[in-house]
Amino acid sequence: MTDDDEAAFDEFLAARSTSLLRTAILVCGATKHDAEDLVQHALEKVYRNWPRIRRDNPEAYAKKVVVNAAISKARRRKVVQEITFARPPETAAGSPDLDLRDTLIGELRRLPPRMRAVLVLRYWEDQSESSTAALLGCSVGSVKSQAARGLARIREHLNVAKEVTR
Amino acid sequence: MTIEDELADAMKAHVAGVQAAPDLGRSVRRRHRAHVLRFRVGGAALLTVAVAAAVPVVVNSSEPATTPNAASGQDRAVMLPDVTVPDVTGKRGTEAAAILRQAGLVTSISGAEVRDGRVTGQEPAAGLQVAHGSHVSITIEPPVQMPQDLGDLGDGREFGGIRLDYLPEGLEWGKWSGKDGFGKHSYTTSFVKPGAEPGHYAVQAIVFEGEATEQLFANFPKKDAEAFDAGGRQAWLATLSEGGEAVAHGSEGGTLTILLELRDGLAVEVCVSPDYAKEVDGAVELKKIAEGVRAIK
Numbered sequence: 001m002t003d004d005d006e007a008a009f010d011e012f013l014a015a016r017s018t019s020l021l022r023t024a025i026l027v028c029g030a031t032k033h034d035a036e037d038l039v040q041h042a043l044e045k046v047y048r049n050w051p052r053i054r055r056d057n058p059e060a061y062a063k064k065v066v067v068n069a070a071i072s073k074a075r076r077r078k079v080v081q082e083i084t085f086a087r088p089p090e091t092a093a094g095s096p097d098l099d100l101r102d103t104l105i106g107e108l109r110r111l112p113p114r115m116r117a118v119l120v121l122r123y124w125e126d127q128s129e130s131s132t133a134a135l136l137g138c139s140v141g142s143v144k145s146q147a148a149r150g151l152a153r154i155r156e157h158l159n160v161a162k163e164v165t166r
Numbered sequence: 167m168t169i170e171d172e173l174a175d176a177m178k179a180h181v182a183g184v185q186a187a188p189d190l191g192r193s194v195r196r197r198h199r200a201h202v203l204r205f206r207v208g209g210a211a212l213l214t215v216a217v218a219a220a221v222p223v224v225v226n227s228s229e230p231a232t233t234p235n236a237a238s239g240q241d242r243a244v245m246l247p248d249v250t251v252p253d254v255t256g257k258r259g260t261e262a263a264a265i266l267r268q269a270g271l272v273t274s275i276s277g278a279e280v281r282d283g284r285v286t287g288q289e290p291a292a293g294l295q296v297a298h299g300s301h302v303s304i305t306i307e308p309p310v311q312m313p314q315d316l317g318d319l320g321d322g323r324e325f326g327g328i329r330l331d332y333l334p335e336g337l338e339w340g341k342w343s344g345k346d347g348f349g350k351h352s353y354t355t356s357f358v359k360p361g362a363e364p365g366h367y368a369v370q371a372i373v374f375e376g377e378a379t380e381q382l383f384a385n386f387p388k389k390d391a392e393a394f395d396a397g398g399r400q401a402w403l404a405t406l407s408e409g410g411e412a413v414a415h416g417s418e419g420g421t422l423t424i425l426l427e428l429r430d431g432l433a434v435e436v437c438v439s440p441d442y443a444k445e446v447d448g449a450v451e452l453k454k455i456a457e458g459v460r461a462i463k
Contacts, residue, residue: 017186104176124177
C-alpha cells in the first residue's frame with residue numbers, strides 16, 4: 001500500500017463512511033455502537049483489498065460488504081429475531097402513543113433481515129431495483145417481491161395498530 | 167403520503183443524527199493489524215505471508231498513535247509481547263473486564279444494553295494472539311424471553327400437526343415454541359443440548375401449513391439443493407448462507423437445512439445450527455430426522 005493509496009483511503013472514508021454507517025444501522029436494526037463495529041469490520045475488508053479496488057468503484061464494493069455483513073449480523077441472532085416477529089400483530093405494532101416514524105422503524109426492524117435490506121436500499125438510498133439486486137446478489141424479481149412483501153407487512157401491521165388503538 | 171414515502175421519511179429521521187467517528191480510519195487500520203496478527207497463529211507457512219503483508223502497515227507513518235497505553239504500530243509489532251486473548255464468554259460483564267485487564271487488554275462493550283449480564287460473545291476470539299493493550303469487545307445480552315405460543319409440548323417432538331420420531335441422541339426440547347413467525351400457519355420449536363445458552367439451538371424444526379408453504383417453496387433454493395427420498399417423500403438438503411442462498415457444505419456461517427414435503431400444503435424445514443454441525447454429521451442426522459417425520463393429523 002503506497003502513501004497515495006493510504007491518502008485515497010482516508011478521502012474515501014471522509015466522503016462515504018457516514019452514509020455506510022447509516023445504511024448499516026438501518027439494515028441490521030442495531031444501535032449505532034453495534035453498527036459502528038460492523039462498519040469497521042467491513043471497512044477493514046475494504047482496506048485489505050484497497051490497492052486492487054480503489055479505482056474500480058470502491059463505494060459499491062464497500063456497500064456490498066456492509067449490507068451483507070449487516071444481514072449476517074441480523075441473521076446470526078436468528079432465533080431471537082424470528083421470535084420478535086412471531087408475536088401476534090396486536091402486541092407487535094407498539095403502543096398507540098408512539099410517533100408514526102418510531103412505529104415504522106419498529107416494524108422495519110421486525111422484518112427478516114434481507115427484506116429489510118431491500119427496503120432500506122430501495123427507499124432510503126433510492127437505489128434502482130437492478131442495483132439493489134446487484135448489491136444483494138439476487139435477482140431483480142426477488143428484489144421486487146421482497147419489497148412488495150415488506151411494504152405489505154408493514155402496512156398490515158400499521159392497520160392492525162390503528163384498529164386496536166381506535 | 168404513500169407508505170414508501172413515509173418509510174423513507176422515517177428512515178431518514180432515524181439516522182439523521184448519526185455521523186461516522188472522525189477516528190474511523192485509525193480504528194480500521196488497527197483492526198487490520200489485528201487481522202494480520204491473527205494469521206500468525208496459523209502456522210509457519212502463513213507467517214511469511216503475514217509478515218510480507220504487514221510491512222506496509224507497520225512502516226506506515228501516517229497514522230498518529232494517540233491512543234493512551236498503546237504504542238505506535240511499529241512498537242506494537244516489534245517491541246511489546248503479544249498476549250493470548252482469554253475466554254470470557256459466560257462470565258459476568260464486570261468479571262470479564264477484570265480478567266481482560268489482568269491479561270493486559272482493554273475491554274469495550276458492544277450491545278445495546280450495558281448491564282452486568284452474561285457475556286455472550288467476544289471479539290477477537292479466545293486463544294488468539296493480539297498486541298498488548300488491544301481492545302477486546304464483549305457482547306453482554308440480557309436474558310432472552312422465549313415465547314410459548316404452543317404451550318407445554320412435553321418432549322417437544324409433537325407440534326404443528328407433525329411428530330419427529332427421530333432426533334439425535336442427547337438433545338432435549340428447547341422449551342419454547344413460536345407460531346406464525348414464518349408466515350401464517352407456521353409453527354416452530356428447537357432442540358438443544360442440556361444446559362445450552364439461551365437463544366442457542368442444536369436442531370430447529372419449522373412446520374409450514376397451507377399458505378405458509380408457498381413462501382417456503384418460493385425461498386428455498388431447490389435447484390441448488392441435493393434432492394433425495396425421505397421415506398417415500400420428496401426432500402432437499404442444502405447449506406444455506408445467512409442470505410438464504412445455497413452455499414458449499416461446511417461454509418463459514420452456513421446452516422445445514424432440509425426441506426421435506428409431507429403432502430400438498432404441509433412441509434417441514436429442519437436445520438442444524440452451525441455449532442452443532444461441528445459435533446455431529448449434520449447431513450446424516452438431518453436425513454434421519456427427515457425420514458422420521460410424520461404427519462399426525
